Amino acid sequence: MHNQRKPTPARLFGALRQHFPRTHALAAGAASFALALTMFASTPEVEAKRHSLPVKLTAVAGDEQAPAPEAATAGPDHSEAPLRERRLQVRNGDTLSDLFQRAGVSAAEMYELLSSGDEAQQLSRLKPGEELTFRIDGDGALQSLEVHRDRLNLVEFSRGDGGDYRHILHQRQPDSYTAYREGEIDSSLFMAGSDAxxxxxxxxxxxxxxxxDIDFALDIRRGDRFSVMFGEEFLDGEKVGNGPIQAASFTNQGKTFNAVRYVDANGDASYYTPDGKSMRKAFIRTPVDFTRISSHFNPRRLHPVFKTRRPHNGTDYAAPRGTPVYAAGDGRVVEAGYSKANGNYVFIKHGERYMTRYLHLHKRNARTGQRVEQRQVIGTVGATGYATGPHLHYEFLVNGHHRNPATIVRKLPKAKSIPESEMGRFRAQTQPLLAQLESYEQPALAQRNEDNDNNVN
Structure with missing residues (x-):
């Protein structure tokens, strides 16, 4: 069998010229030529080329060849395709699984990320308000995840060439400026501070x-004054937060207390008087913030429920249900439970001599045997047990005997002061802050003196 030559338009036209007159041959030739084109266009090879994706060719330097057209008929390259981006905000009750599901990323991808290292475990401790940015390729695989903690801190988990995730922390440094505020109390510290x-x-x-030094539930009087110097932080010209208090003064019932922030060689910050004595006593004056005393320490009090004379061996602080209750000092929880009279309660032992008791709690945030630090939240205000309304009943015992919580703390020693060997460093750091605070206070002091003089005249 020999190879048969494939007809072409030229051969068909030549054959027609031999058997038909010229005019007939021309007409028949044109028809044959159109028929041949139709036959050629319907071959499989031409059909494939007609439907193939267009190929974008780029110039390549040197002797390298551009890719052959046949290679372009392969499927699209997902590695170069743009990533799909989903940005989600963490809502109350959200779990990481919920967020991955809303972003359209599989649980398998989530577990792969979580198992990539210790840093990824922090994803299980997301807080409401934080934002997550998912970047996903065309196959649905997670390529990167950004956790926007706030405007200054961003944590990025990105997939490397080997498929493993790497962890990068991006931090922006805000511009910090010193701010000063002062105020006079007319009704409450909170109102005066807000007005300032x-x-x-x-x-x-x-x-x-x-x-x-000051019991803000008992000692505050109208006319008390405060001045405070602190840092304000700005990012791109917009305020993003406040830095710590640098120096402050508070005049309570005619007595002025001054405090300055000091950061020691270990990086630990605390507040001291200008001569280096710690502002922190072994116990805080009140275990709740900005409350009123509804019942004072009174050994002969008339009980509000039983209407009999029963000792009131503590102080009652009236506060809304859910108000945080703090440990008055460092110590160990020796009892935490519930009784019919006390409701939810927590007892803390502070060394060998002291104990504090917290009764009628709504919730307990401490357990028996737990070590706690001063101002650590151990519960919330409630009305459990024999209570007529939401309040905290607070007791202070010295060697097993009840003492008045409102006065005993003043008699106890403060924390350690700055050692003499560190006083040079302390003065170099704190004296400029105290001088700056005084320079802010002078105009206001001069104005008050002038007003007093005018009132006298």
Whole structure:
């Protein structure tokens, strides 16, 4: 069998010229030529080329060849395709699994990320308000995950060439400036602080600085004054937060207390008087913030429920249900439980001599045997047990005997002061802060003196 030559339009036209007149041959030739084109266009090879994806060719330097057209008929390259991006905000009750599901990423991808290292375990401790940015390829595989903690901190998990995840922490440094606020108390510290432009957190921080010297539920009087110097942080010209209090003063019932922040050689920060004595006593004055005393220490009090004379061996602080209750000092929880009279309670032993008791709690955040630190939240205010309304009943015992919580703390020693060997470093760091605070206070002091003189005249 020999190879048969494939007809072409030229051969067909030549054959027609031999058997037909010229005019007939021309007409028949044109028809044959159109028929041949139709036959050629319907061959499989031409059909494949007609439907293949267009190929973008780029110039290649040197003697390298551009890819052959046949290679372009392969499927699209997902590695070069743009990644799909999903940005989600963590809501109350969200789990990491919920977020991955909303982003359209499989649980298998989530477990692969979580098992990539210790850093990835922090993804199980997401907080409401944080934002997650998923970047996913065309096959649905996670290529990177960004956790936006806040405007300054971003944690990135990105897949490397080998398929493993790497962890990168991106931190932006805000611009910091010194700010100063002062105020006079007319009704409450919170109202005066708000009027002066202090945030709730700064008001609480200032109260904590002076909490060993001033009982903010009992000692505050109209006309008390405060001044505070702190840092303000800005990012791209917009305020993003406050730094710590640098120096502050508080005048309570005519007595002025001064405090300055000092960071020691180990990087630990605390507040001290200008001469280096610690502002922190072994116990804080009140275990709750900004409350009113509904019942004082009174050994002959008339009980509000039983209407009989029964000793009131503590102080009752009226506060809304759920208000945090703090440990008054460092110690160990010796009892935490529930009884019909006390409701939910926590007892803390502080060394050999002291014990504090916290009764009628709504919730307990401490367990028996647990070590706690001063101002650690051990529960919340409630009305459990024999209680007529939400309040904290607080007791202070010395060698097993009840003492008045409102007065005993003043008689106890403070924490350690700055050692003499460190006083040079302490003065070099704190004296400029105290001088700056004084320079801010001088105009206001001069104005008050002038107003007093005018009132006298």
């Amino acid at each position: 432009g202090l945030s709730s957190n700064l008001i609480m921080e200032m109260a904590q600085v002076f909490s060993s």
